[in-house]
Amino acid sequence: xxxxxxxSALIIGGCLLACTxxxxxxxxxxxxxxxxxxxxxKDGEFxxxxx
Amino acid sequence: MRSILRLRYVASRxxxxxxxxxxxxxxxxxxxxxxxxxxxxxxxxKQQAQIEAQNRLLDRLSKELSDVALKPEPAPAEIPKDxxxxxxxxxxxxxxxxxNRAFLFYDDGGEKDVRFVDADTSSTRVGFKGxxxxxxxxxxxxxxxxxxxxxSSGDVDQxxxxxxIGSNSFTERKLEVFVDNKSMGKISLGQGSTASDGSSEIxxxxxGLAGAASAPDGPxxxxxxxxxxxxxxxxxxxxxxxxxxxxxxxxxxxxxxxxRYDTPSFGGFxxxxxxxxGGEWDLAASYGGTLGSTKLRGKLGYANKSGxxxxxxxxxxxxxxxxxxxxxxxxxxxxxxxxxxxxxERSFTYGKIGYQTKIFSIGSSSFSxxxxxxxxxxxANDEATTHGIAFVQKISDWGAEFYGSYRNYExxxxxxxxxxxxxxxxxxxxxx
Numbered sequence: 001x002x003x004x005x006x007x008s009a010l011i012i013g014g015c016l017l018a019c020t021x022x023x024x025x026x027x028x029x030x031x032x033x034x035x036x037x038x039x040x041x042k043d044g045e046f047x048x049x050x051x
Numbered sequence: 052m053r054s055i056l057r058l059r060y061v062a063s064r065x066x067x068x069x070x071x072x073x074x075x076x077x078x079x080x081x082x083x084x085x086x087x088x089x090x091x092x093x094x095x096x097k098q099q100a101q102i103e104a105q106n107r108l109l110d111r112l113s114k115e116l117s118d119v120a121l122k123p124e125p126a127p128a129e130i131p132k133d134x135x136x137x138x139x140x141x142x143x144x145x146x147x148x149x150x151n152r153a154f155l156f157y158d159d160g161g162e163k164d165v166r167f168v169d170a171d172t173s174s175t176r177v178g179f180k181g182x183x184x185x186x187x188x189x190x191x192x193x194x195x196x197x198x199x200x201x202x203s204s205g206d207v208d209q210x211x212x213x214x215x216i217g218s219n220s221f222t223e224r225k226l227e228v229f230v231d232n233k234s235m236g237k238i239s240l241g242q243g244s245t246a247s248d249g250s251s252e253i254x255x256x257x258x259g260l261a262g263a264a265s266a267p268d269g270p271x272x273x274x275x276x277x278x279x280x281x282x283x284x285x286x287x288x289x290x291x292x293x294x295x296x297x298x299x300x301x302x303x304x305x306x307x308x309x310x311r312y313d314t315p316s317f318g319g320f321x322x323x324x325x326x327x328x329g330g331e332w333d334l335a336a337s338y339g340g341t342l343g344s345t346k347l348r349g350k351l352g353y354a355n356k357s358g359x360x361x362x363x364x365x366x367x368x369x370x371x372x373x374x375x376x377x378x379x380x381x382x383x384x385x386x387x388x389x390x391x392x393x394x395x396e397r398s399f400t401y402g403k404i405g406y407q408t409k410i411f412s413i414g415s416s417s418f419s420x421x422x423x424x425x426x427x428x429x430x431a432n433d434e435a436t437t438h439g440i441a442f443v444q445k446i447s448d449w450g451a452e453f454y455g456s457y458r459n460y461e462x463x464x465x466x467x468x469x470x471x472x473x474x475x476x477x478x479x480x481x482x483x
Contacts (some may be wrong), residue, residue, distance in 0.1 A: 002365045006353035029259025037450040037482040042455040
């Protein structure tokens with residue numbers, strides 16, 4: 001029954017949102033934040049190598 | 052006439068006699084002067100020789116100095132461009148991490164105390180990730196992310212103030228490999244976020260670090276409720292009724308050993324599914340986009356735990372967060388868990404209003420107020436509510452955030468009168 005509710009909500013939500021085209025990225029507060037780091041600078045990470 | 056001649060004679064003789072000593076002394080003086088001149092000439096010659104010697108020394112030193120100045124600096128020791136050699140081109144490897152420490156002040160109605168904790172809202176951790184662009188549209192990669200929560204705010208309680216609270220060691224967060232294709236989607240294998248993870252926790256207020264979107268157990272999950280009139284919680288070892296037992300935001304299957312598939316984005320809309328070791332599985336849909344000038348983000352997840360017979364076996368939860376151009380945000384979350392084999396159900400409803408602005412040039416300032424109700428999570432007919440205020444100040448260039456929050460936890464359980472728990476949670480997260 002609860003799965004049925006999920007599918008219903010999914011269809012309704014999908015129809016409502018399908019009309020929009022601009023997408024945005026999202027990062028949870030739980031994850032390491034985007035952007036510069038105190039020591040790593042603007043990269044926000046220590047790049048060991050990149051080719 | 053004769054007298055004149057005589058006078059001339061006398062005068063000449065006198066002059067002659069007078070000139071003799073003069074001539075004699077003049078001769079003596081001439082001898083002395085000559086000697087003196089000879090001495091001076093000798094001295095001058097010596098000094099001239101010294102000057103010439105000094106000039107030669109100065110010339111030599113000057114030449115040596117000019118040689119040193121003109122000589123090119125020695126080349127610095129060669130530093131290898133790569134500490135680690137990669138297999139080839141289109142490869143990237145990096146490591147990253149953060150430290151998140153906080154003070155947790157609490158008043159449980161029986162006692163007041165302050166604890167120094169690792170904030171479970173976003174734990175201290177290190178990670179290593181690598182990827183290679185196999186083709187124009189396909190990327191392969193790995194992620195290893197480990198957390199180390201010393202005195203986790205999700206574990207500390209009123210009984211335990213030793214140095215070994217919780218795991219007190221590295222614990223897994225992500226240990227996975229993935230293949231990501233722009234048109235086919237992404238497959239992930241290993242320990243990591245399941246498809247329904249985060250379904251209850253979408254939040255654009257910017258205060259999740261302090262206020263923990265719909266997951267109020269983050270700042271103080273280990274604290275136990277104290278029965279009115281007592282000074283400590285009931286229980287041995289751990290409190291019987293902890294905040295994290297009572298406030299369950301039904302957030303899918305969290306992180307686990309799984310295989311997960313994510314579709315590509317269709318206008319911001321994605322589908323996700325995963326199968327977890329033990330037989331649990333889940334489905335989820337997420338959206339991230341803009342409607343006019345409003346940033347909208349939401350996720351809806353269904354999780355089935357019947358494979359491990361974990362209560363509740365079926366969970367449906369979702370959250371949606373809208374952020375207006377003026378910085379105002381509204382977030383709502385809700386979930387329900389039920390079990391076909393029992394009549395027990397649990398549910399929660401949560402709401403938050405936030406405002407993000409830039410008071411200082413160093414970074415954004417975020418404020419929020421929230422309220423949540425969580426029913427039947429630990430025992431039937433439990434009614435737990437929480438409300439709080441939160442603040443987060445970013446220092447963007449330093450990768451740092453300072454935060455503070457106040458929160459009240461209330462539990463109503465038929466037959467038992469628990470004290471409220473009030474906390475102030477303040478700390479800093481620094482990304483290195």
